[in-house]
Amino acid sequence: MSRFGQDDPTTFRKENFKSKKTGQQTHFAVKVLSDFIVERGMEIDILEATKDEIANLLQDFYANIRNKSQEYYKKNTLLAIRQSINRYLKENDRFFDIITDPEFTRANDNFTSLLRKTREEGKGTVTHHEAISLEDLRMLYEHPLVFNTSTPQGLLNKTIFETILYFCRRGQENLSQLKVDEFKVDSDQKGQMYVRKLTTELTKNHQGTTNEPEGSGGMMYATGTDRCPVKSFVKYLKKHNNASNRLFLHPKNSFSEQDDMWFRNEPIGQNTIKVFMKNLSKSAKLSREYTNHCIRSTCITLLDYSGFQSRHIKTISGHRNEASLSSYCYDTSDKQKKSMSDALSKCTYGTLQQTESRSVTISLSQEKTVSTFTSDENEQPIPLPVIETVSAVRNSKRQVETAPYDQISLIFGTT
Incomplete structure (x- = not known):
C-alpha cells in the first residue's frame, strides 16, 4: 500500500483553495464579465490577454455594468464582483492585482465613479444583517x-x-x-x-x-x-x-x-x-x-x-x-437615538434644571458600568448611548456607557 496520496496536483489547489460560497460568487462575477464581452462583440480571453488589454476592458466594464433589469447593481454587489474577478485571475496564475496595480488606475477611477453613481441612485448602501430587536x-x-x-x-x-x-x-x-x-x-x-x-x-x-x-x-x-x-x-x-x-x-x-x-x-x-x-x-x-x-x-x-x-x-x-x-456595531439602537433626542430636547426647551449622573455596576465585568441620566426626581432615568468616555471625576476611571442591560437579562432569564 502506498504511503502517499494519489491526488492530481494540477487541480488540488483549485479544489481546496476556497469555500463553496466564495466559488459561487466568483462564478457569478466572471459570468457577468463574460456576458459583457459577448454583448460588446469582443474577442478577448482574460486568462490570455495582456495586462493592458484587461485594464482597458475593465475601464469599459465598470462604466457600463448593469444587471438584467438594466439597472445599477447595489454597492456591495459591485464590490464583490471586482474582488471576485481579481480572485479568479490569481487562481488562474495571472499574478497581478486589478485593485492596486497602477496599470488599472483609470479602470478603478471609473469604478469609484460607479460607486458614487449608485449612491445617487439610492443603491449605495452596503446591506448589513440587522440584529434582532x-x-x-x-x-x-x-x-x-x-x-x-x-x-x-x-x-x-x-x-x-x-x-x-x-x-x-x-x-x-x-x-x-x-x-x-x-x-x-x-x-x-x-x-x-x-x-x-x-x-x-x-x-x-x-x-x-x-x-x-x-x-x-x-x-x-x-x-x-x-x-x-x-x-x-x-x-x-x-x-x-x-x-x-x-x-x-x-x-x-x-x-x-x-x-x-x-x-x-x-x-x-x-x-x-x-x-x-x-x-x-x-x-x-x-x-x-x-x-x-x-x-x-x-x-x-x-x-x-x-x-x-x-x-x-x-x-x-x-x-x-x-x-x-x-x-455589526456601526449604529446605535433606536432606543439610544430616542434617548439622545430626549437629552437634546431637555436642553433645548429649558427643562434641564436639576440634573445628576449616576453609575450602576453590572456583573459582566469589573471594568464595565451602566450609566443613566436623570433630569429630575420625578422622571425615569434615560440610558445614555453607547460611547466611551474618560470620566472627569478624581479617579478618572474608564467607563463604558451602555444600553439597559436589565432588559437583556429579563429576556434570557439571567437575573
Whole structure:
C-alpha cells in the first residue's frame, strides 16, 4: 500500500483553495464579465490577454455594468464582483492585482465613479444583517409554541437558535453538518454547567492556511432559570436519536413527554436550515423577517451594548481583526437615538434644571458600568448611548456607557 496520496496536483489547489460560497460568487462575477464581452462583440480571453488589454476592458466594464433589469447593481454587489474577478485571475496564475496595480488606475477611477453613481441612485448602501430587536427577542421567548421545550419542534427551535447565538455562528455555515460529539456539557470549578464546542471548522475567516491564533469560541453557561440554554440543550441531547451523530434532526410526527426519543433518524438539510429564522419570524409574528445571520449580528450587538471590548468579542465571533466588527456595531439602537433626542430636547426647551449622573455596576465585568441620566426626581432615568468616555471625576476611571442591560437579562432569564 502506498504511503502517499494519489491526488492530481494540477487541480488540488483549485479544489481546496476556497469555500463553496466564495466559488459561487466568483462564478457569478466572471459570468457577468463574460456576458459583457459577448454583448460588446469582443474577442478577448482574460486568462490570455495582456495586462493592458484587461485594464482597458475593465475601464469599459465598470462604466457600463448593469444587471438584467438594466439597472445599477447595489454597492456591495459591485464590490464583490471586482474582488471576485481579481480572485479568479490569481487562481488562474495571472499574478497581478486589478485593485492596486497602477496599470488599472483609470479602470478603478471609473469604478469609484460607479460607486458614487449608485449612491445617487439610492443603491449605495452596503446591506448589513440587522440584529434582532429586544422586543422581537422577547416575543420569541414568550411565544407559547416557538421555543416551547415541551414539544419536539419548540425544543429543536430553541436549540438551533441558541447554538447560533451563544457560539456566534454564521447564518448557515456548516450548521447542518454539526455533530453531537463536537459539543461537550461540562462544569467549571464552581460547579456551574456549561456547553462548549470541542472541534474547529473550516470557516469563511479560518481556512486553516495560516498559523494565526484562533479563539476557542463561545461557551454557553447555565442560568438556573426556566429559559436556561444549557437546560434545553441537555434535554435536546436526551431526546436525540442515538442512531444519528448529526446534531439537528427532524422531529417525530407524534410524541409523548415520556418517550426516550423525540426525533427521527433524519438530519435536517441545508435548505431547511437556510429558512430557519425566516420561518421563526413568521411563526412568532415578529416585526420583520430576520435571517439566520441576524442571530449572529444579535450576539455581537448585545455584547457590544453590554460593554465588552472588540478584542474579546472577536474571540467568539471568529473575526480576524477588530475592525471587522464595525459592520455589526456601526449604529446605535433606536432606543439610544430616542434617548439622545430626549437629552437634546431637555436642553433645548429649558427643562434641564436639576440634573445628576449616576453609575450602576453590572456583573459582566469589573471594568464595565451602566450609566443613566436623570433630569429630575420625578422622571425615569434615560440610558445614555453607547460611547466611551474618560470620566472627569478624581479617579478618572474608564467607563463604558451602555444600553439597559436589565432588559437583556429579563429576556434570557439571567437575573
